[in-house]
Amino acid sequence: MLEFKNYKELMSKLSDEKVCREAMEQWRWDGEPFCPHCNGTKPYKLKDGKTYRCREKTCRKDFTVTVGTVFENSKIPLSTWMAAMFVITAHKKGISSLQLARDLGCTQKTAWFILHRIRYIMDEPNPEPLDNIVELDETYTGGKFANMNRARRKKYQDLGIDNKTAVMGFVEREGKGRLTVIGDNTFKDMVRKNVKKEAIVITDQHTGYKGLDAEYAAHLSVNHSVMQFRDGIAYTNSVEGFFSCLKRSIIGIYHQVSAKHLQQYCNETSYRYNTRKITDKDRFTQTMCNVEGRLKYKNLIKS
Numbered sequence: 001m002l003e004f005k006n007y008k009e010l011m012s013k014l015s016d017e018k019v020c021r022e023a024m025e026q027w028r029w030d031g032e033p034f035c036p037h038c039n040g041t042k043p044y045k046l047k048d049g050k051t052y053r054c055r056e057k058t059c060r061k062d063f064t065v066t067v068g069t070v071f072e073n074s075k076i077p078l079s080t081w082m083a084a085m086f087v088i089t090a091h092k093k094g095i096s097s098l099q100l101a102r103d104l105g106c107t108q109k110t111a112w113f114i115l116h117r118i119r120y121i122m123d124e125p126n127p128e129p130l131d132n133i134v135e136l137d138e139t140y141t142g143g144k145f146a147n148m149n150r151a152r153r154k155k156y157q158d159l160g161i162d163n164k165t166a167v168m169g170f171v172e173r174e175g176k177g178r179l180t181v182i183g184d185n186t187f188k189d190m191v192r193k194n195v196k197k198e199a200i201v202i203t204d205q206h207t208g209y210k211g212l213d214a215e216y217a218a219h220l221s222v223n224h225s226v227m228q229f230r231d232g233i234a235y236t237n238s239v240e241g242f243f244s245c246l247k248r249s250i251i252g253i254y255h256q257v258s259a260k261h262l263q264q265y266c267n268e269t270s271y272r273y274n275t276r277k278i279t280d281k282d283r284f285t286q287t288m289c290n291v292e293g294r295l296k297y298k299n300l301i302k303s
């Protein structure tokens with residue numbers, strides 16, 4: 001297993017492609033390689049030291065450890081992928097392709113490609129509904145245009161940020177968070193899709209949430225207009241903190257996010273939020289074990 005204490009040590013070990021490949025084989029296969037085409041076990045290694053051939057009579061295909069992962073079909077060396085993985089997963093607010101290109105010494109085009117691939121595994125497919133006490137709220141990523149002066153409004157419009165792009169945020173108290181673009185859904189539909197009926201939901205007093213008390217264990221609401229921010233368990237500070245992570249990364253790092261790509265940035269912010277309590281090293285290693293397409297949060301959070 002590749003052992004390292006920090007980024008510097010990791011970098012000194014990643015100078016050798018062979019070390020990277022062996023580390024990745026360990027992370028992905030845990031000593032038991034299998035064929036990504038047919039799941040056949042015990043393939044044999046060819047003379048080049050990196051290609052495996054499937055033993056199954058109906059398959060017989062060749063593969064390397066990157067086949068079936070987000071690293072597949074690229075000319076980027078594994079050492080670059082792994083350095084990128086560490087840098088991207090360690091940044092608390094995300095990293096721009098320009099900065100990543102500088103850090104890795106590659107072109108911005110390559111950095112953009114790497115970011116795109118790694119962001120893909122930050123998505124959680126078919127997530128379980130949240131439970132217990134769930135704070136939720138909605139936000140508009142472009143800010144509310146009506147409250148802006150003309151110059152600021154123009155700035156956002158020029159950036160292509162659509163003020164109709166509403167995002168709903170959910171935070172399970174002491175647990176994980178999720179950000180989802182609302183699109184054509186009603187607020188209540190969003191809650192139904194993302195929160196278990198047994199949960200206690202906490203919202204502000206927006207009329208869109210009225211009636212949730214009939215469907216959920218309880219519905220508590222916070223009246224922001226009279227500065228009532230904290231009343232027993234009825235507060236929404238966690239989800240507001242979560243929104244500020246999203247805004248910091250969109251406004252501070254990425255500068256322009258089109259409505260089309262907003263969900264991806266929401267996923268990335270959720271990934272960072274949900275892994276905030278583990279070390280950079282663990283986050284890196286656990287994400288490296290998840291490079292087969294999409295990230296499995298369950299594995300990532302258990303640590």
Ligand SMILES: [Zn+2]
Binds near residue numbers: 035037055059060
């Ligand atoms: Zn096979």
